[in-house]
Structure formats: C-alpha cells, structure tokens
Amino acid sequence: MARRLLIGVVGAGQASEKGARLAEKVGRRLAEAGAVLVCGGLGGVMEAACRGAVRAGGETIGLLPGPDPAAANDHVTLALPTGLGHARNVLIAQVSAALIAVDGEYGTLSEIAIGLKLGRPVVAIGSRWQVPGIRPVETAEEAVELALRLAEKRP
Template sequence: MSRRLLVGVIGAGSIDVAGAALAEEIGRRLAESGAVLVCGGLGGVMAAACRGAAGAGGETIGLLPGSDADSANNDVSIALPTGLGHARNVMIAQVSRVLIAVEGEYGTLSEIAIGLKLGKPVVVFGRWADLTGVHRVETAAEAVELALRLAVESRPADLNLS
C-alpha cells in the first residue's frame, strides 16, 4: 500500500514578510509534489505554509497545542486539537517523514532536536545551520527538493509522490 508523504513545516508563530513568502512557497511546492503538509496549525510560518499548500490544492494537517479545533488557521484541512501544549512538537516530529524549519525560536529548536533524535532528516535555513545533523539550504525550491529526496532515501518502498 502506498502512503502520502507527510512533511513537517516548522517555525515561528510570528514572522516578517520575507519569512511568510518563504513559508508560503514551501507549502505550495510541497502541495505540487503531492506531499501533505504537517504543522502546528496556528499562525506565522504555519499559516503561511498552509496558505501556500491550500492555494495549490494541497492537504494540510494542524496538530494544535490546545483543545479547540477552531483555533487552527483558515488553511488547515485537518485540525487535530491535541491539548498537549508544546508537547505536540513531539507529535509533529514523529508523524513527519522529514522536517523543514523556516524560522523560529525555542519551540522550533525543540522540533528540530526531536526530529534529529528520532532519526528524521531536518532541512534548515540560516539560523539553525550550525546544528550537527541538519541539512542547510538557501531557497524554498532547494528545501523542498532536498526534503523530498531525503524522505525517499529514508523509506522509499511505501512512498507515493503523485
């Protein structure tokens, strides 16, 4: 049985215009590849990435920190209220085949660290590039291309990218 690729897009809850454009392009490119975007479901990077994916006809899953599905951003296809607060970061890292970190602070760092601990590929932009084990990129196109390649290399047999 072939399964859809789940790609985690992680990052700050508040971002500037450049960060929003980057996250939106990543979301769009993931949707165009057939991947499902997984995120924390709220604002900032999460909302921009979901907007890009939804605009391209893609699916998005928001693992929300609280208990209210209505707190999800408008472009989350499937809102899953976990009631776990920051502990939902573990779920995001666990369910994603690969993670793309756009911007962020300690919450994003926790998702990166958990992803690495779980053996998941983690693709990052500038801020986190010095962390051991991450894959540094410069553009959205490069991030998505590398993330998809790493996902296929990590478990190629059951992956459907169509």
Template sequence: MTNLFLSHDRSRLHDGRRSFDPWALAWGPPEGALPEGSEISPEAAVSWLYGEAKGRRVPVGVIGPREASPREIEVAEALGRRLGALGVPVLNGGKTGVMEAISKGCMESGGDVFGFIPDEDWRCANLYVTVPLATGIGPARNVLIARASLALIAIGGEYGTLSEMALGLHFDKPVFALENAPHVDGALSMDGVEEVVAALLPVILHLEK
C-alpha cells in the same frame, strides 16, 4: 542519483532492479519481470506517488515561529505552493506565522495540510489547515510533529523551533534549515525553496540510503 522508470501503463515505478511499493513506501524485489517504461525525474515520481499511485501519505513537517518576519512568511508560502503542487502532505502546528503561511501555500495549491494544534478545540487552527487535530497538550505537541513527520523543514525560529529540530534529529528524521533557522548539528542548511525540494525528493522516495 538512482535512475527511475515508470511503466508505460503508469502503474509501476522501478529503478531497473527493484520495484517501489507506493503503499509500503519501500523498495523490494519485483514480482516477475520488470515492465518496460520511460525514465522519469524524482519530481515526476513524487507527483505520481501522491497522485495516480495513491501512495500512503506520510506528511512532511514544517516548523517555525508564530511571529514570523515578512521574509519567513514569503518563503513558507512559496514552499507550501511547491509541496502542494507535488501532492506532498504537510504537517505543522496549525497556528499563525510560518505555520499559517505554509498551510496557505499548500492548501491553495491543492495539497493536504495536517495541523497538530496545542488547543482542545480544532477551531483554534488557522483557516488553511485542512485536517485540524486538536491535541490539547500544549507545546508537548511538538514531539508529535517531530515523530509523525517523514522529514522536518525549519523556517526561521528561535528556541521552540530549535527544540523541534533537535527532536527530529533524535528520531532520526532528516532536518532541513531555511532562513536563518537555529543551528543544530546534523541539520542541513539550505539556500532556498528549490534546494529544499531537491533534497526532499529522495527522502520521500526512500532513495537516501
């Protein structure tokens, strides 16, 4: 893992060689000498990015079934709370089940929740979606979710979730699978919320390559 440093005035993130642009979400050569700073963890860097730095807010997509099991609901809410506390914006289909649970956890932790709902009326979104976007295109909105997300996290699910996972991989997005989500070659199976968050941090910070 790359060592990360935050300048003492908390205005610049760098890795000792490159500086991170929180608006372009990209690493590049520094303008002038790199400032002195303190080493920080990837989690602290993500909190800084979405907080003090006011970085560009590309959402993480969370997908899963409308009719979710109690365990899937529990995991989705827990993941939502973790992402919301970090300031990570979440995108989902805006309806019930896993979508509602991730929305609830994220919103109640202070996070932003975007919902691409299949309906023509934004009022059809669940009550925890903070930015409801009525697409009016039915299940085809799954393509939008896969395309617009920085990464996808699947929690359980069957054929619908499988298709979204495949779309994410087709669009070269990292795809993480939780709670017996469908097996798709290229998706990474995770054991729990903390493992997903740990894998997601370098993606958000563009340290994966």
C-alpha cells in the same frame, strides 16, 4: 493506493515578512509534489505554509497545542486538537518523514532537536542554528527538493 509523504513545516509563530514568503513557497511546492503538509496549525510560518499548500490544491494537517479545533488557522484542512501544549512538537516530528524549518525560535529548535533525535531529516532555510545534522539550504525550492529526496530514502 500509494501513501503520501507527510512533511513537517516548523517555524516562527510570528513570522518575519521574508519567513512568511518562504513558508508560503514551501507549502506550495510540497502540495505540487503531492506531499501532505504537517504543522502546529497556528499562525506565522504555519499559516503561511498552509496557505501556500491549500492554494496549490494540497492538504494540511494542524496538530494544535490546545483542545479547540477552531483555533487552527483558516488554511488547515485537518485540525487535530492535541491538548498537549508544546509537547505536540513531538507528534509533529514523529509523524513527519522530514522537517523543513523556516525562521523560528525555541519552539522551532525543539522540533528540530526532536526530529534529529528520531532520525528525521531536517532541512533549514537560511539556518542560523549551528546544530549538527541540520541540512542548510537557501531557497524554498531547495528545501522541498532535499526534504522529499531524503524522506523517500528513509526505511
């Protein structure tokens, strides 16, 4: 049985309207490609991406910061309560073959930095971050296509 790629989607816990639309498209595209979406399992970009994936028949993993699996958004198909707070960002980067960033602030930036440190490809839609190693794109479709291509090249 072939293993499915785990692709992390990171972003704002309170997404802008545009960010939520982009995240939902990213989730849908990942599901259509057969990838499993990994995120922090809460609201904003995480919820929108999970919603898109689930509506397209995909699977989603939420690595929750707290101890309660019921805290996951309604579109997480597998909730894993870590009890680690922001330290769960390391787990998201570690288990993901690539990361896609949508919107976000310091928590997202920490996931990006950890992902880059771990050698994970990081694709950012409309990136406002000037961080070496981030691959900027403009659309959800470009983000998913590039993230999948880069993830498949990893050893």
